Amino acid sequence: MEKIISGIQQMGIGIPNVHEAFDFYRRAFGVDVKVFEEAAEAGLMLPYTGNQPQSRHAILAMNLQGGGGFEIWQYVGRTPQPPKFNVKLGDLGIYICKIKSPDVAKAFKDFKAKGLNVISDLETAPNGKPHFYMKDPYNNIFEIVEGIRKACGKSFLIGVRLSPERFGMDLNEIKILAQNLIDSNLIDFLDISLWDCFKMPEDLKYHDKTLLDHFIGLNFKDVKLTVAGKISSGHDVHKILKNKVDFVTIGRSAILHHDFPKRVIENPNFKPEPLPVSKSYLKKEGLSNSFIEYMNRWPNFVQN
């Protein structure tokens, strides 16, 4: 089967000086959220570095408005080398990063005003949409293209899922991020992955209200709110929907019942099959063998 790459989580960019490059990308592309900074041997890259561990200093940076991360990567075990030839279209490899912008014409003006190395005019691409190219100080080329909203049209729903706590997240920071996303006017809904919609926050300093109430208190304007986490029965669905949540996101109960929404609409007191369930039951609900094996890793879900 032909494989189509439709998204890359982050773009690794090899540069000679990680801090200088981070400053540049922050100024040029607004990637001002530092997800990590680490100087270490890149053990996971061994298959790509001829099985020789390479020391590197890397910063992963993101733009608050979303998209993939910039993994800004400096070799420290040896002096980073650019290619010995001029990279041309058709050479093997990824040689142009695409950056999505909500307004390409505005970005073009802004880049010029900032004195960035814009190497094309603002042009119409073969797909009929505006685009332009720029080069960073290290000869990497970036193409600025229309963002997801313009590319997909008004009827395409755009949502962002956020994990509000644990995994190194601070609840207050995620609330600020959520409000920024709402204010950006770029999304239709926010999906907050609470893991348990009925619980208090993990962090004691936020125990003035429930985890859900922390988010309900934001000013959602026209943006819809959905939450996930232990919404398993008809009773749970109705309880959450009464709480200014616009729609519910169902994980495990929808795996147990492929027609979960229909069942809850028909019977507000609907209760899901008690756990654990047999493999043959899951097969009947439409799960493939590999999905059943995957669910087997979840505690108390599959009966063995």
Ligand SMILES: Cc1cc2nc3c(=O)[nH]c(=O)nc-3n(C[C@H](O)[C@H](O)[C@H](O)COP(=O)(O)O)c2cc1C
């Ligand atoms: C099989 C499975 C895969 C999941 N994969 C993801 C994922 O890739 N990203 C994510 O944010 N949450 C993922 N989740 C979490 C669910 O979206 C949901 O937040 C979580 O299961 C809590 O809801 P529930 O109690 O209704 O299952 C996954 C859950 C399950 C059961």
